């Protein structure tokens with residue numbers, strides 16, 4: 001078994017059932033004036049740039065992550081997020097997103113149509129209501145009532161590809177380990193040392209109408225605990241939902257796992273259910289409160305973008321599946 005990077009300040013207590021709970025009494029060190037942004041995939045580079053601009057101007061992690069993923073949502077060449085996202089089987093672009101701040105507040109929208117910035121709608125749900133999640137027509141109505149504009153999100157390119165998929169009469173979606181249509185999750189730590197996260201996607205290409213993945217589900221596609229860390233997921237959402245993926249990674253870090261070991265264990269939970277093999281991709285990124293970064297994926301091909309100490313770089317992740 002791998003050596004765990006137990007947090008020195010934590011204390012371990014045994015509960016009556018015999019399971020081990022680790023409590024971090026004075027948890028992971030809070031680091032100020034050293035902003036970090038971490039995002040999934042190559043579109044994370046431009047998201048990170050926008051997020052870091054906010055942090056460098058003393059903005060909050062919450063403003064940073066929203067601003068970061070809005071860049072991807074507005075980019076029609078990112079065919080997995082927002083404008084230009086690949087549609088569902090019926091040709092409708094349906095979007096999922098969620099956001100979480102350092103106070104544990106959360107907002108989410110799912111199965112949202114015709115609104116380019118679901119992340120900002122999710123933030124409004126968090127700010128203006130005492131709900132966490134709005135879906136479908138209700139989410140759209142809320143968006144329109146709060147000043148968002150209705151627009152067609154299906155670009156000619158994504159429409160052409162969808163028509164081709166229909167002509168091919170494919171029974172499969174185009175999901176695969178190396179396909180370039182993936183969720184953006186952006187995690188940030190601001191100058192105050194506080195964490196926030198945002199996650200937004202058009203989901204699996206050509207999915208069944210009404211399908212919602214992990215990305216808008218708090219604890220699956222995204223989770224933030226300001227005492228411990230922030231985690232985002234990408235890949236086949238069904239598997240992330242079934243294992244409460246992002247929450248699991250945070251809880252493992254709470255128990256003393258390093259950010260890296262926690263991400264690997266969450267991927268392994270999924271792999272074990274597949275007898276160690278899978279034809280789908282899952283990727284996690286984790287930003288521990290002290291700045292430690294973790295990542296893991298089933299297959300090669302996953303990338304993350306990390307912006308720290310004035311350098312914004314893209315890294316390849318070697319799959320463990």
Ligand code: ASP
Pocket residue numbers: 080181182183201202203204212213214215233234235236237238
């Ligand atoms: N996690 C997303 C979903 O299942 C897909 C992705 O990351 O591309 O909807």
